[in-house]
Amino acid sequence: MVICCAAVNCSNRQGKGEKRAVSFHRFPLKDSKRLIQWLKAVQRDNWTPTKYSFLCSEHFTKDSFSKRLEDQHRLLKPTAVPSIFHLTEKKRGAGGHGRTRRKDASKATGGVRGHSSAATSRGATGWSPSSSGNPMAKPESRRLKRAALQGEAAPRAAQEAASQEQAQQALERTPGDGLATTVAGSQGKAEVSATDAGDESTTPSIEGGVADKSGISMDDFTPPGSGACKFIGSLHSYSFSSKHTRERPSVPREPIDRKRPKKDVEPSCSGSSLGPDKGLAQSPPGSSLTATPQKPSQSPSAPPADVTPKPATEAVQSQHSDASPMSINEVILSASGACKLIDSLHSYCFSSRQNKSQVCCLREQVEKKNGELKSLRQRVSRSDSQVRKLQEKLDELRRVSVPYPSGLLSPSREPPKMNPVVEPLSWMLGTWLSDPPGAGTYPTLQPFQYLEEVHISHVGQPMLNFSFNSFHPDTRKPMHRECGFIRLKPDTNKVAFVSAQNTGVVEVEEGEVNGQELCIASHSIARISFAKEPHVEQITRKFRLNSEGKLEQTVSMATTTQPMTQHLHVTYKKVTP
Numbered sequence: 001m002v003i004c005c006a007a008v009n010c011s012n013r014q015g016k017g018e019k020r021a022v023s024f025h026r027f028p029l030k031d032s033k034r035l036i037q038w039l040k041a042v043q044r045d046n047w048t049p050t051k052y053s054f055l056c057s058e059h060f061t062k063d064s065f066s067k068r069l070e071d072q073h074r075l076l077k078p079t080a081v082p083s084i085f086h087l088t089e090k091k092r093g094a095g096g097h098g099r100t101r102r103k104d105a106s107k108a109t110g111g112v113r114g115h116s117s118a119a120t121s122r123g124a125t126g127w128s129p130s131s132s133g134n135p136m137a138k139p140e141s142r143r144l145k146r147a148a149l150q151g152e153a154a155p156r157a158a159q160e161a162a163s164q165e166q167a168q169q170a171l172e173r174t175p176g177d178g179l180a181t182t183v184a185g186s187q188g189k190a191e192v193s194a195t196d197a198g199d200e201s202t203t204p205s206i207e208g209g210v211a212d213k214s215g216i217s218m219d220d221f222t223p224p225g226s227g228a229c230k231f232i233g234s235l236h237s238y239s240f241s242s243k244h245t246r247e248r249p250s251v252p253r254e255p256i257d258r259k260r261p262k263k264d265v266e267p268s269c270s271g272s273s274l275g276p277d278k279g280l281a282q283s284p285p286g287s288s289l290t291a292t293p294q295k296p297s298q299s300p301s302a303p304p305a306d307v308t309p310k311p312a313t314e315a316v317q318s319q320h321s322d323a324s325p326m327s328i329n330e331v332i333l334s335a336s337g338a339c340k341l342i343d344s345l346h347s348y349c350f351s352s353r354q355n356k357s358q359v360c361c362l363r364e365q366v367e368k369k370n371g372e373l374k375s376l377r378q379r380v381s382r383s384d385s386q387v388r389k390l391q392e393k394l395d396e397l398r399r400v401s402v403p404y405p406s407g408l409l410s411p412s413r414e415p416p417k418m419n420p421v422v423e424p425l426s427w428m429l430g431t432w433l434s435d436p437p438g439a440g441t442y443p444t445l446q447p448f449q450y451l452e453e454v455h456i457s458h459v460g461q462p463m464l465n466f467s468f469n470s471f472h473p474d475t476r477k478p479m480h481r482e483c484g485f486i487r488l489k490p491d492t493n494k495v496a497f498v499s500a501q502n503t504g505v506v507e508v509e510e511g512e513v514n515g516q517e518l519c520i521a522s523h524s525i526a527r528i529s530f531a532k533e534p535h536v537e538q539i540t541r542k543f544r545l546n547s548e549g550k551l552e553q554t555v556s557m558a559t560t561t562q563p564m565t566q567h568l569h570v571t572y573k574k575v576t577p
C-alpha cells in the first residue's frame with residue numbers, strides 16, 4: 001500500500017525517493033474539533049477523509065512538530081493544524097497525485113465522490129481490502145458497531161493508540177536516521193506505516209487507559225464503574241452513524257454494512273472510537289497498522305486473503321455499489337452539533353459526580369460531628385453525675401456540721417420552729433466565723449491571735465445551744481473549746497449561760513439581754529481537781545450585734561494572780577442564715 005498525501009496539488013507519497021524527508025500524518029478522525037480545522041485547511045469539496053487519509057509534513061509549519069527525545073523522531077504536535085497548501089496549482093506533473101488526476105479518476109468511475117474515489121485512483125490512500133465485498137468483514141463490522149454502542153470501544157481505542165504509537169515511531173523518522181518512511185510489500189505482505197494525527201496525541205497509560213500529552217487520560221473522565229460516560233461516548237458514534245443513515249435513505253442497508261469498512265469516518269468527540277477498521281481487524285491488538293494477508297479459509301472470522309491494494313478498476317467497481325456520502329460540510333455541521341450536545345452531557349455527568357463527591361464529604365463531616373456531639377453528651381452526663389455526688393457530699397457535711405448532729409434531726413426535715421422564749425436572743429442564732437482573727441491578751445501572756453467558729457442554734461426548745469471552737473491561726477490546731485446552753489427566764493430578759501470548757505472548767509454566768517446585747521458575769525465556777533493554775537476566779541462576757549451585723553464577744557477574767565482583765569476580743573461574721 002502506498003501512502004499519498006491527500007492535499008490538493010500535492011504529489012507526495014510514501015517511498016518516493018526525493019521525498020524521503022516527508023512524513024505522513026493521519027487525519028484526526030477522533031478529534032472532531034481538530035478534524036474540522038484540518039478539513040477547512042485542506043479545502044477539498046465533497047471529500048471525506050478515512051483513517052487511510054494522510055497529509056504530508058509539507059503542509060505543516062515547522063513548529064507543528066516536536067522531536068521525541070529518545071530518538072529525535074519527528075512527531076506532529078497534538079494541536080497541529082495544516083496551513084501550507086498550493087490550492088491554485090493545477091497540476092504538478094505527469095507523475096504527481098494532484099487533484100486533477102483524482103478528478104480524472106472520479107470521472108472514470110462514474111463521478112463517485114469522496115475518499116473512495118480518490119483512494120481508488122491513487123490505489124492506496126483509500127485502501128480498503130473489504131470494500132470489494134468480503135463477506136467476512138460484515139459481521140465484524142457489526143460487532144464493532146455494537147461494541148461501540150455498549151461502551152466497549154474505549155479499550156480498543158487504547159490498543160489502537162498503542163499500536164499506532166509504535167507505527168509512528170517507525171515511520172516518522174528523518175532521512176538522517178536512514179529510516180525514511182517505507183512500504184514493505186514483499187512476500188505477499190503489505191505493511192502500512194504512517195502516523196495518525198488523531199492517535200498521535202495518545203499514549204497507553206499504565207492501567208491501559210489512554211492518556212494524551214497533557215496528562216489527561218480517558219480514565220479521568222471515565223471513572224471505574226461509570227457507565228454514564230461510556231453511554232454518552234457511544235452516543236457520539238450513534239449520532240454520527242445515524243446521520244449517515246438519514247442522509248442515505250436510498251442506499252440498501254445490507255450494502256451499507258458491507259461497505260462500511262471503507263467509510264471509516266467516525267468522528268468521536270469522546271474518543272470512543274470504533275477502533276481499527278474491519279479491513280485491518282485481522283491484525284492482532286497492538287499491531288493494527290500492520291496488516292498481514294491471510295487466507296479466508298483460516299477461520300470464519302478470518303480477514304481477507306489478500307490485502308494487497310486492488311487494481312483500480314476493481315476498487316472503482318466497489319465504489320459503484322456504495323451510496324454517495326453526504327458532503328463534508330453536512331458531516332461537520334451534523335457531527336459538531338451533536339458532539340456539542342453530547343459533550344454537554346459529559347459535563348453534566350462530570351459535575352454530577354463532583355456533587356456526589358461533595359455530598360459524600362459533607363456526610364462524613366456530619367458523621368464526625370455527630371460523634372463529637374455524642375462524646376460531649378457523655379461528658380455532660382458524667383458532669384451531671386459528679387454534680388449529684390458533690391451535692392450529696394455537701395448535704396452530708398452540713399449534717400455533720402450541726403452542733404448536735406443526730407440522725408433523728410434530718411436536714412431534709414423542716415427546721416424546728418423557734419421557741420418564743422428564746423426569741424429575744426434570736427439575733428445570736430447562726431454560724432459565725434472570726435473575722436478578723438480574735439485577739440488574746442492577758443498581763444501574764446504575750447498577745448496572740450486565734451481563729452474561732454461559733455454555732456448558736458435551737459431545736460425548738462426554750463434555750464439556745466452553743467459551741468465555741470478556737471484554732472491556731474497558722475496551724476489550725478484546735479485550742480480552747482467550750483459548749484453549753486443559754487436560757488432565758490420566761491417573760492423576763494434574765495439570761496443564764498451554762499458552759500463547759502476543755503480546760504476542765506465549768507461555769508454558770510447570768511445576766512440580761514437588752515436588745516441585741518447580752519451582758520453576763522460568772523455566777524459559779526468549778527473545775528477538775530487537776531486543773532492547770534492559775535485558776536480563773538471570775539469571768540465576764542459581753543455579746544452584741546454591731547451595726548454591721550457582726551457578732552462581737554469580749555471576755556474578761558480574774559485569776560488567782562491577776563485582777564479582772566480583758567482576755568479576749570473577737571468579731572464574727574455570720575456564715576449561715
Ligand code: HEM
Binds near residue numbers: 568
Ligand atoms: C472564758 C474562757 C476562758 C477562760 C476562763 C480562760 C482562762 C485562762 C487562764 C486562767 C489562763 C492562765 C493565765 C495565766 O497563766 O496567767 C489562760 C491562758 C491562756 N488562754 Fe485562756 N481562757 C479562756 C478562753 C480562752 C480562749 C477562747 C483562748 C483562745 C485560744 C484562750 C487562750 C489562752 C492562752 C493561749 C493562754 C496562755 C497559755 C495557756 O495557759 O494555755 N483562752 N486562760
